[in-house]
Amino acid sequence: MNDQKTACRKHxxxxxxxxxAEGEDAKLSSELSDHLRTCDxxxxxxxxxxxxxxxFPEDTLxxxxxxxxTLRRMTGRAKAEGSESLxxxxxxxxxxxxxxxxIPGWLLSKVYGYWTSSSLLAYGxxxxxxxxxxxxxxxxxxxxLAERGYICFNDSQVFTAAARAEEIQIQ
Amino acid sequence: MAIGPATxxxxxxxxxKQGKNPAAGALMDHYGESLMRYLVSILGxxxxxxxAFQESWVKVMEKIGSFRGDMNFGxxxxxxxxxxxxxxxxxxxxxxxxxxxxQNDPERCVQDVAxxxxxxxxVVARQSVRELLGTLPPExxxxxxxxxxxxxxxxxxxxxxxxxxxxxxSRLKRGLDHLARNLAEERR
Numbered sequence: 510m511n512d513q514k515t516a517c518r519k520h521x522x523x524x525x526x527x528x529x530a531e532g533e534d535a536k537l538s539s540e541l542s543d544h545l546r547t548c549d550x551x552x553x554x555x556x557x558x559x560x561x562x563x564x565f566p567e568d569t570l571x572x573x574x575x576x577x578x579t580l581r582r583m584t585g586r587a588k589a590e591g592s593e594s595l596x597x598x599x600x601x602x603x604x605x606x607x608x609x610x611x612i613p614g615w616l617l618s619k620v621y622g623y624w625t626s627s628s629l630l631a632y633g634x635x636x637x638x639x640x641x642x643x644x645x646x647x648x649x650x651x652x653x654l655a656e657r658g659y660i661c662f663n664d665s666q667v668f669t670a671a672a673r674a675e676e677i678q679i680q
Numbered sequence: 681m682a683i684g685p686a687t688x689x690x691x692x693x694x695x696x697k698q699g700k701n702p703a704a705g706a707l708m709d710h711y712g713e714s715l716m717r718y719l720v721s722i723l724g725x726x727x728x729x730x731x732a733f734q735e736s737w738v739k740v741m742e743k744i745g746s747f748r749g750d751m752n753f754g755x756x757x758x759x760x761x762x763x764x765x766x767x768x769x770x771x772x773x774x775x776x777x778x779x780x781x782x783q784n785d786p787e788r789c790v791q792d793v794a795x796x797x798x799x800x801x802x803v804v805a806r807q808s809v810r811e812l813l814g815t816l817p818p819e820x821x822x823x824x825x826x827x828x829x830x831x832x833x834x835x836x837x838x839x840x841x842x843x844x845x846x847x848x849x850s851r852l853k854r855g856l857d858h859l860a861r862n863l864a865e866e867r868r
Contacts, residue, residue: 525857529849550864557863561856562828564809566720570729571712579708579734580701583741 520544521554528558614639689753696744708737711754714830715761721825722765722818732768736761755840762822762841769818808866812859820855823848 520541527537537545545552617635618628625631689710695703715736719729739760747756813821826837834852838845 521857521861525853525860528856529852549868553864553867554860557860557867558856560805560809560863561824561859563806564813564859565825565829566717566726566810569713570716570720570726575716575730575733576705576708576712578730579737580705582734583704583738584701 516544517548517551517554520548520551524551524555524558610636610639690749693744693747693749693753696741697747699741704737704741707753707757711757715757717829718758718822718825719761719765721829722762722822723768724814724818724821728768729765732761732765735768736764739764758840766818809859809863812862815862816855816858819843820851823851824855827852 523538523541545555614632614635617638618632621631621634622628625634689707692703692706696707712733716726716729716733719732719736720726723729723732736757740757743760747753813824816824822841823837826832826840827834832840834845834848837843838848841848
C-alpha cells in the first residue's frame with residue numbers, strides 16, 4: 510500500500526513538472542502512460558492539474574459601475590486635498606476638543622472649587638485629573654483589546670504569521 | 681474611448697497629469713478588467729478587489745506627477761495595485777487577526793475567504809477549484825494567476841514581484857500540487 514503511494518507520488522511529481530514545463534500538452538514517458546492506465550488516483554490528479562486555472566473568475570469583473578465609483582472617489586479625494594475643507598476641519602477639531610476636554614474640565618474645576626479659592630489651581634487640577642483618567646482608560650482599553658487578540662503591536666508578529674503561511678507544508 | 685498605440689496612452693497620461701478625468705476613465709477602461717482579475721487573485725474576493733482597485737487609482741492620481749515617460753504605464757499601475765493589495769491584506773491581518781488565523785486553517789478559508797466571485801450560477805467543479813484557490817496564501821494565488829492567466833514567464837513574475845526565481849517556482853509547484861491533490865481527492 511505504502512509502495513503504491515510512493516510510486517503515485519513520484520508519478521504525480523513528474524506530471525506536475527511536465528505541466529509546469531509544457532502545460533497541458535506535456536508528453537508522457539511510457540512508464541508514466543502505463544501507470545496512468547491503471548491508476549485512478551494519478552489520472553484524477555492529471556485531470557485536476559488541467560482544470561486548476563478554471564478557478565479564476567471568467568466572468569467580467571470590471572463594469573461601468575466600478576468605473577463611476579472610482580472616478581467619483583478620485584475626484585472626491587482631490588477635492589478633500591484642497592484647502593476648501595480646512596476651516597471645517599479646524600471647526601470640527603475645536604468642537605471635539607471642547608466636548609472632550611474643555612467642558613468636562615470646566616465642570617470638574619467647579620468641584621475642585623470647593624477646596625480651593627484659586628480658579629487657576631482648580632482648573633489645573635481638573636485638567637490633570639482628566640489627563641490621568643483618559644490615559645488610564647486608554648491603557649486599560651488597549652490591554653483589554655490586545656488580550657482578546659483584536660490588536661497586535663508588533664509588526665514582526667504579522668510578518669512572522671505571513672512567513673509561516675508561506676512556509677507551511679501544504680498537505 | 682479605446683486606447684490605440686502607445687502614443688495615445690502617453691497623450692492620456694499627459695492629460696491625467698493635468699487632472700483630466702476623461703483620461704483617467706479611458707485608461708481605466710483599458711486596464712480595468714485585467715487589473716480587477718489580478719486584484720481578485722491576490723485578495724480572494726470581488727469586494728476587496730473593488731476597494732483596492734479604487735484605492736489604486738486614487739494613488740495613481742496622486743503619483744502621476746512622478747511618472748516618467750520612459751517607462752510603461754501598465755507595469756507601473758500594476759505595481760501600485762500590488763502594493764495596495766498587500767497593504768490591505770496586512771491591515772486585515774493586523775486589525776482582524778481572525779483573518780490571519782483563517783489563512784492557516786483551510787476549513788475556515790473555505791468558508792470565509794473562498795468564493796472569490798460568486799454570481800450564483802457557477803459550475804460545481806469550477807466552484808470547488810475556486811474554493812481550493814481560496815485556501816492558498818495570496819502570494820501563491822498571485823503567482824498562479826500571473827503564470828497561467830497572464831501567461832508571464834518565471835523571470836517576468838520574479839522581476840514583477842521582487843521575489844527570487846526559486847521562490848516563484850516553489851510557490852507555483854506547491855500551489856499546483858496542493859490544488860491538484862485536493863481536487864483529485866474531491867472527485868474520487
